[in-house]
Amino acid sequence: MRFTKAQATGNDFVMISDPGAALELSSAEVARLCDRHFGIGADGLILAVAAHQSDDGAAVLSETGLTSTQEAPLWFMDYRNGDGTKAEMCGNGVRAFAHFLIAERLVELHEGDSLPVLTRAGLRTVRKVREGYAVGMGVWSFIDPEMAAESASDSLVQATGLTDPRPALSISMGNPHTVVALPDHSALEGLDLNNAPKVEPVPPNGTNVEFVVPADPLVAEGVGRVSMRVHERGVGETLSCGTGTCAAAAAVRVWAGADAVDTWQVSVPGGEVTVRFTARTDNAEDVELSGPAVLTYSGELILEG
Structure with missing residues (x-):
């Protein structure tokens, strides 16, 4: 299984491409991977999943009215905390996620372009900017x-x-x-x-x-x-x-x-x-x-x- 380590202002993540939602990582396995002594070491783990292939992703997708297909997938950020528990959202993680999608050639994003990202907290929009990425975080x-x-x-x-x-x-x-x-x-x-x-x-x-x-x-x-x-x-x-x-x-x-x-x-x-x-x-x-x-x-x- 290939992985990439990413960080955004020191918030670090294990990133794994899993378009078909084929990986079934238990909470214990995620915690082991994120362990800084016995694993790779990270604050959390993020799976890049085509939204329509994931139950959680599909649930968020249905609320947006958008469409994700094999030919034109929208990407769901399946984020897990370092202890293996599922989390709603991570602002630094979204930036790392967008950067990872580009590196994996899963998306193209040029300065000024925007990318929809689905999270358990809902739809977020990422914009490529000079200093990195700007994320529409929704309403506080x-x-x-x-x-x-x-x-x-x-x-x-x-x-x-x-x-x-x-x-x-x-x-x-x-x-x-x-x-x-x-x-x-x-x-x-x-x-x-x-x-x-x-x-x-x-x-x-x-x-x-x-x-x-x-x-x-x-x-x-x-x-x-x-x-x-x-x-x-x-x-x-x-x-x-x-x-x-x-x-x-x-x-x-x-x-x-x-x-x-x-x-x-x-x-x-x-x-x-x-x-x-x-x-x-x-x-x-x-x-x-x-x-x-x-x-x-x-x-x-x-x-x-």
């Missing part, structure tokens, strides 16, 4: 709109390295995120995210937890800037999280109030991405995430018992 929303409207927080988070629980705001990007603001970089660097933060109340499907520090000044030349670390659900701390950077920017915009802007630079341990917000007529906001993606190496693997 509050996980608990009533609590968020009252106090701009809906939960408390305790993490190793914090003396007291901190208020947090939970944001959905198709998958759940809980964002915590910290006062300075020393507090951010002092966190031990090897241990999962405790969130109370925790969203129904668990949550990723982002810790953010606003820049000083928060906004310069019309661009907001924040730094972030993340503990990903089912993975642990990662160098980056695409949906997490979008959720972090959305939460900071809420907290910024009148100082909110539409474009944000989010610095993570693995690099920097840009998050842009666009207002819609229904009072919601679309989110776009842009940044690089790199294929690091390819090889063959054998799954032994």
